[in-house]
Amino acid sequence: MTHIRVRAERPSDMQAIDVVNISAFKSDAEAQLVSDLRNTPGYIPKLSLVAEYKNRLVGHVMLTRIDLLGENKNLDMLVLGPMSVVPSQAYRGIGGILLKRAIAKADKMGFGVIAEVGQTDYYKRHGFKPLSDFGLTHNLKGGEGDITVLELRQGLLSGGGKLVFPEPFKRVCENAA
Numbered sequence: 046m047t048h049i050r051v052r053a054e055r056p057s058d059m060q061a062i063d064v065v066n067i068s069a070f071k072s073d074a075e076a077q078l079v080s081d082l083r084n085t086p087g088y089i090p091k092l093s094l095v096a097e098y099k100n101r102l103v104g105h106v107m108l109t110r111i112d113l114l115g116e117n118k119n120l121d122m123l124v125l126g127p128m129s130v131v132p133s134q135a136y137r138g139i140g141g142i143l144l145k146r147a148i149a150k151a152d153k154m155g156f157g158v159i160a161e162v163g164q165t166d167y168y169k170r171h172g173f174k175p176l177s178d179f180g181l182t183h184n185l186k187g188g189e190g191d192i193t194v195l196e197l198r199q200g201l202l203s204g205g206g207k208l209v210f211p212e213p214f215k216r217v218c219e220n221a222a
């Protein structure tokens with residue numbers, strides 16, 4: 046799809062980002078998650094990206110720093126999500142464009158691994174693999190099958206470990222359980 050501009054969020058985008066998330070998820074839980082993640086130490090403004098089409102915000106994706114406990118504890122790691130595209134523009138490639146740009150940006154900034162919670166089938170199409178492939182555990186309520194990870198450089202996760210997601214993610218998962 047042409048004419049999609051991807052850029053970092055600005056303070057003036059906050060309401061429009063809420064609308065994108067609420068309309069995509071048909072709930073305000075993910076918009077709240079985005080607001081809550083902005084108040085965590087892992088928030089990286091440059092990695093909260095919006096997609097613009099004809100000067101309107103039509104998509105959003107957020108990547109936040111998370112911790113990994115164990116042998117690989119010095120690995121710089123992110124969680125991707127939520128990601129959303131407004132329903133009127135869905136299935137036109139915008140999600141794919143946002144995801145590729147987010148991954149490329151994280152890679153350029155030196156991050157090694159990106160985790161994702163939920164919608165595993167969509168992310169598997171973009172190279173994410175189940176946690177069980179890497180012997181990883183996590184601090185969320187829910188099955189291993191709900192989380193996938195992408196190694197930006199092969200072999201980084203060979204030592205396994207425990208993913209520590211920030212509180213806002215734990216809250217959303219507990220409410221959904």
Ligand SMILES: CC(C)(COP(=O)(O)OP(=O)(O)OC[C@H]1O[C@@H](n2cnc3c(N)ncnc32)[C@H](O)[C@@H]1OP(=O)(O)O)[C@@H](O)C(=O)NCCC(=O)NCCS
Pocket residue numbers: 069070126127128129130131134135136137138139140141142163164166167
């Ligand atoms: C998931 C989402 C971000 C994808 O954005 P998009 O712009 O519609 O995606 P794209 O156009 O790049 O990709 C569409 C392809 O992905 C597939 N796809 C979309 N959602 C999917 C899902 N949940 N599981 C598996 N495949 C999915 C489509 O079938 C389509 O496949 P095709 O290319 O073979 O036809 C968007 O549909 C959305 O906002 N959904 C609601 C919110 C959500 O679930 N977000 C993801 C979890 S954080």
